[in-house]
Amino acid sequence: MRHSSPTPDLPAAGGEIPALAPTSAAASTGSGGTFTALLGLPTSQAIELLLPVAEPAPTFPSDPHLVDRAARFSSFASPSPSPPPPPPPASAANKRKAEPAFKGRAAKKGKSTAAGGEDRGSGEDEKPAYVHVRARRGQATDSHSLAERARREKINARMELLKELVPGCSKVSGTALVLDEIINHVQSLQRQVEYLSMRLAAVNPRVDFGGIDNFLTTECGRITGLNCKSGMDLEQVSWPDMGVHGARNLMQLQQQIWHGDLAHPQQPASQWEKREDVHPPVFSSTSSSLFGYDLASSGPQQQPASKLKTEL
Amino acid sequence: MRGPTAKAFKQGFLRSFLLSLKSCRTGDMSLQERKRAVRSSADAAMATARGGGAIWPRALLASSSSSPSSSSWPGLLLNAAKVKTTRCKSTARRCCRPKRSSSEMIARRLVRKRTKILRGMVPGGELLDSVSLLREAMDYVVHLRAQVAVLRRVSNAMHHMAATSYLTGLDLSRLAQGLLHRVCN
Numbered sequence: 001m002r003h004s005s006p007t008p009d010l011p012a013a014g015g016e017i018p019a020l021a022p023t024s025a026a027a028s029t030g031s032g033g034t035f036t037a038l039l040g041l042p043t044s045q046a047i048e049l050l051l052p053v054a055e056p057a058p059t060f061p062s063d064p065h066l067v068d069r070a071a072r073f074s075s076f077a078s079p080s081p082s083p084p085p086p087p088p089p090a091s092a093a094n095k096r097k098a099e100p101a102f103k104g105r106a107a108k109k110g111k112s113t114a115a116g117g118e119d120r121g122s123g124e125d126e127k128p129a130y131v132h133v134r135a136r137r138g139q140a141t142d143s144h145s146l147a148e149r150a151r152r153e154k155i156n157a158r159m160e161l162l163k164e165l166v167p168g169c170s171k172v173s174g175t176a177l178v179l180d181e182i183i184n185h186v187q188s189l190q191r192q193v194e195y196l197s198m199r200l201a202a203v204n205p206r207v208d209f210g211g212i213d214n215f216l217t218t219e220c221g222r223i224t225g226l227n228c229k230s231g232m233d234l235e236q237v238s239w240p241d242m243g244v245h246g247a248r249n250l251m252q253l254q255q256q257i258w259h260g261d262l263a264h265p266q267q268p269a270s271q272w273e274k275r276e277d278v279h280p281p282v283f284s285s286t287s288s289s290l291f292g293y294d295l296a297s298s299g300p301q302q303q304p305a306s307k308l309k310t311e312l
Numbered sequence: 313m314r315g316p317t318a319k320a321f322k323q324g325f326l327r328s329f330l331l332s333l334k335s336c337r338t339g340d341m342s343l344q345e346r347k348r349a350v351r352s353s354a355d356a357a358m359a360t361a362r363g364g365g366a367i368w369p370r371a372l373l374a375s376s377s378s379s380p381s382s383s384s385w386p387g388l389l390l391n392a393a394k395v396k397t398t399r400c401k402s403t404a405r406r407c408c409r410p411k412r413s414s415s416e417m418i419a420r421r422l423v424r425k426r427t428k429i430l431r432g433m434v435p436g437g438e439l440l441d442s443v444s445l446l447r448e449a450m451d452y453v454v455h456l457r458a459q460v461a462v463l464r465r466v467s468n469a470m471h472h473m474a475a476t477s478y479l480t481g482l483d484l485s486r487l488a489q490g491l492l493h494r495v496c497n
Contacts, residue, residue: 151443154443155442155443155446158443158446158447158450159446161450162446162449162450165450165453165454166453174419175419175423176419176422176423176426179423179426179427179430180426182430182449182453183426183429183430183433185453186430186433186434186449186452186453186456187433189453189456189457189460190433190456192460192463192464193351193354193355193456193459193460193463194347194351196460196463196464196467197347197350197351197354197463198343198347198350199467199471200347200350200463200466200467200470201343201346201347201349201350202343202346202347203467203470203471203473203474
């Protein structure tokens with residue numbers, strides 16, 4: 001139908017057309033809210049747009065009102081029963097964007113959150129399920145701004161998660177400042193990696209890393225404060241005067257230390273509270289308390305969170 | 313929870329890191345070269361241990377390997393991960409309301425600038441739109457922290473070791489318990 005081509009312009013124009021509609025409708029046809037009136041054109045020209053031009057009816061220009069009514073019936077048979085309708089009840093859950101444009105226009109005059117709620121698809125391309133976005137009171141209800149608003153909400157949800165992740169960000173408000181903090185944090189982490197790798201490289205220039213895996217266990221024992229003398233064989237140093245039982249205890253201690261560092265601490269929430277005050281937590285030995293954050297089951301059960309759950 | 317996977321990631325990272333360190337011959341390198349070798353092996357180990365759940369490991373590996381086919385990986389990554397590319401901006405701008413305050417525009421410009429900076433810092437961020445970029449940044453930060461923790465432990469241990477004894481590489485390899493053996497069990 002020829003009338004479908006002007007339709008996409010209507011949502012694009014957003015709020016202006018309903019504002020223009022009363023003025024032009026009153027001027028041209030007196031039947032405010034008709035489709036042809038909304039175009040802002042005299043009725044005859046509008047009818048020419050609507051109807052196929054190949055059939056010049058002899059009575060076409062003579063009675064514009066009759067023809068207008070006929071056009072109205074023919075063109076609006078499919079989408080909606082009559083142009084200024086009370087919003088029809090939401091039929092299917094997944095509606096395409098073009099259709100809600102009519103409802104959106106009418107609804108905009110009478111505030112969008114109709115009783116019972118109207119579902120609109122925001123048409124995401126990346127997953128088959130539609131995201132249902134409810135247009136809030138006083139907000140634009142056309143498809144583009146709905147999609148934009150859905151996208152903005154996703155971004156805001158992720159910003160919230162990031163704020164929890166990065167230390168010292170919960171007090172900051174505003175996207176730009178939070179992004180600032182995130183950038184600083186990432187930069188500091190990358191610089192720490194540089195520094196630590198330099199430190200590792202500088203341990204002993206002559207030492208090859210071939211046997212590195214072996215000595216680290218006994219090193220854990222050393223860190224617990226065992227007495228050690230330089231120049232002695234490390235095996236002797238690591239198990240000094242402890243005998244068999246002592247060695248077993250030492251092994252258990254080493255295991256505890258190493259796995260305690262690797263393992264997740266028991267109270268993630270409290271760790272996060274503590275870390276809020278320490279900013280930045282640079283070079284502290286309790287750096288293992290960083291995994292209290294749960295990407296998969298974060299508080300707001302929203303689409304971003306579920307998406308994280310599936311993909312991470 | 314991230315807890316058990318954190319431990320698994322750290323263990324996997326440590327394993328790969330030690331393996332790659334052992335494999336590179338650092339005997340007669342300069343300090344800078346050693347540092348670069350350590351850094352690249354740490355990054356490669358982190359990317360390997362992360363697995364395929366995110367974009368940045370592949371980008372990191374691609375940039376560190378610098379293979380001749382690395383120029384094609386952006387397209388491959390996009391196809392493989394079904395990343396939504398940046399939405400066409402002209403459509404959005406056409407339907408924006410004419411009344412947009414200048415303060416809003418300033419904020420928008422700031423955010424855009426910072427997003428660009430973040431894109432440069434997260435490996436593989438160039439390909440992503442802002443929504444996915446935030447998720448990648450989150451993932452990257454978490455794993456960076458793990459990497460820093462493990463590296464710190466290892467370097468502390470090495471330094472402590474080197475400070476209290478004058479062992480050569482030969483002595484190091486003579487020691488009994490393998491850390492990897494412990495970690496794997």
